[in-house]
Amino acid sequence: MAKEKELLNSDKAPEPVGLYPHARRVGNLLFLSGVGPRERGTKQIPGVELDEQGNILRYDIEAQCHSVFRNVRAILDAAGSSWDSLVDVTVFLTNMKDDFATYNRLYAEYFKDNQPCRTTVEVNSLPTPIAIELKCIAMVD
Template sequence: MNKVMANDAPPPVGLYPHARKVGNLLFLSGVGPRKKGSKDIPGVSLDEDGNITAYCIETQCRSVFENVRLVLEASGSSWDELVDVTVFLTNMDDDFATYNKVYAEYFASNQPCRTTVEINKLPTPIAIELKCIAVIKE
C-alpha cells in the first residue's frame, strides 16, 4: 500500500497520509476546506478563542472540492474517477440545500455513490469534510 502526500493540498491535521493506493483503488483521508500555508479557513470566521462566529457553507464546499481534486491529481487519479463520496456536515438543517446545489455543479458529469451524514463536530472549526474513494487508471 502506497501512501500519498499531496504537496499542493493543506497538510493533514494528524499522523496520516492524504491518501493510500491499494491496487487500482485510491482511498482519501478526510478532506476539509483549509488552505495550504494559512491558518484561515475559507468561509469561516472565528473569535479570539477559536470559536466559529459565522461561516459560509458554499465557500467551504468549493474549497473542500478543490482540496479533493488536489489530492486526486497528486495521487495519479482525477475528479472523474471518484466512485464513492462520504460527506460529513455539522448542520444538516441549515446547510444541506446549499451543499447539495454546489455538489450538483461539481458532479454533473461524474456521479459517484454518495452518503451524507450529520455529525456533531469535526476536529477543526469547519462545517464539512469529505471521505472519498477513486479509481486509478493504469
C-alpha cells in the same frame, strides 16, 4: 502475493492535522483521508470567522464547499487519479438543516458528469472549525 500499498500526499492540499496521509493507494483503488476546506500552508478556512477562543462566529458553507472540492481534486491529481474517477463520497456536515440545500446544489454542479455513490451525514463537530469534510474513494489506472 503482496499487495501494492502506497501512501500519497499533495503539495497543494492542506497539511493533515494528524499522522495520516492525504491518500493511500491499494491496487487500483485510492482511499482519501478526510478532506476539509482549510488552505495549504495556513490555518485559514475560507468563509470562517472565529472569536478569540477559536469558536465559530460565522461561516459560509458555499465558500467551504468550493474549497473542499478544490482540495479533493488536488489530492486526486497528485495521486494520478481524477475527479471523474471518484466512485464513492462520504460527506460530513455539522449543520444538515441549514447547509444541506447549498451543499447539495454545489455538489450537483461539481458532479454533474460523474455521479459517484454518496452518503451525507450530520456530525456534531469536526477536528478543526470547519462545517464540511469529505471522505472519498477513487479509481487509479
